[in-house]
Amino acid sequence: MSMHLWCLYVTAVFLISATPGPNMLHVMAQSIHHGPRKAMATMAGLMSAVLLCLIASAFGLGAVLEASPRLFDVLRYAGVAYLIWLGIKAWRAPVSAGDMDDDGPHRSGWALYGAGLLTGLSNPKLIIFAAALFPQFIDTRAAFAPQLSILVISFVVIESFWYGVYALGGLRLAGWLKGQSRQKMFNRLTGALFIGFGGALLGARA
Template identity: 75%
Template sequence: MSLHLWWLYVTAVFLISATPGPNMLHVMTQSIAHGPRRALATMAGLMSAVLLCLIASALGLGALLKASPRLFDVLRYAGVAYLVWLGIKAWRAPVGGVGGVASRRSDRALYLTGLLTGLSNPKLIIFAAALFPQFIDPSRPFGTQLAILVISFVVIELGWQAAYALGGIKLACWLAPVNRQRLFNRATGVMFIGFGGALLGARA
């Protein structure tokens, strides 16, 4: 991979990761509910999803999804259903104290929720299936290129997740009143459902 191609990749990943989406929204809401330290489990789940999608794409899943629209549709509908479920759950989330009942969730539960959210992320699915393979030069060593691309993505994604998690800390104070919590929960629910709609409209 040439340096020029790597810079194009880094720029694309930086802009895609910076744009608010299910991953960043999920990190921020978990940081608000559980605090930044326990949100690390959520971030680990999201990053596991990133690694799985990018490696699977590099190994040929992206080409398979392009060749089989039906398989892509199955994955897309599953992702839509999960994002809509997250939206309904957020809309109906209890209020009356940031980090209250939800704080009793285990790190394993936070990790699994992060993993499923990441795997249903329309931006990640489309990037991994359609864009990621184009940055791999078949004339150069595959393993080295894959490592560079994956590590670059992980570093950039983690940076943005940390920024959104810290933003959640500041929002937690603002969300002390019950009416603001209810408004935030419903806005979050609408956004997750909106992301599900975006995924529903995606094409391989």
């Protein structure tokens, strides 16, 4: 892979990862409710999902899903259901009299990791995305494995950077969300966005 191709890839992934989506919203919400330190478990779960999808795509699962619409639909509907469930849960989340991370429910790191993993896996389109993106930057005249490693590592580094940005954004919002009315507004906005993401995923073509 040439340096020019790698720079194009990094630019594309940087812009795509910056776009608000279920993963970034989940990081921000968990940072607000539990603090950036505990949100790192959420980030680890999301990143595990990203790595699983990227590796699965590299081994041809993307082509399998494209060739099997029924299998893709099963994964897609499961993802939609999970995102909508997250939305309903966020919409109905109780508010507290003090800081959200002080009086809110205290979840274990493993629980936060599991929720992040399921959120990341709720969008099987990541596999199709990787299957469509990677070939554009692979030089067929060079060894495949080293190039794939560079692409995956670059993706992980960039995605992790944006997770940190959104987590710090959640930390800044936490001070503003001390009032119960603002907490309720944030919970309902977060819930509506998750439900919206689920609806968008349902309406998207495989």
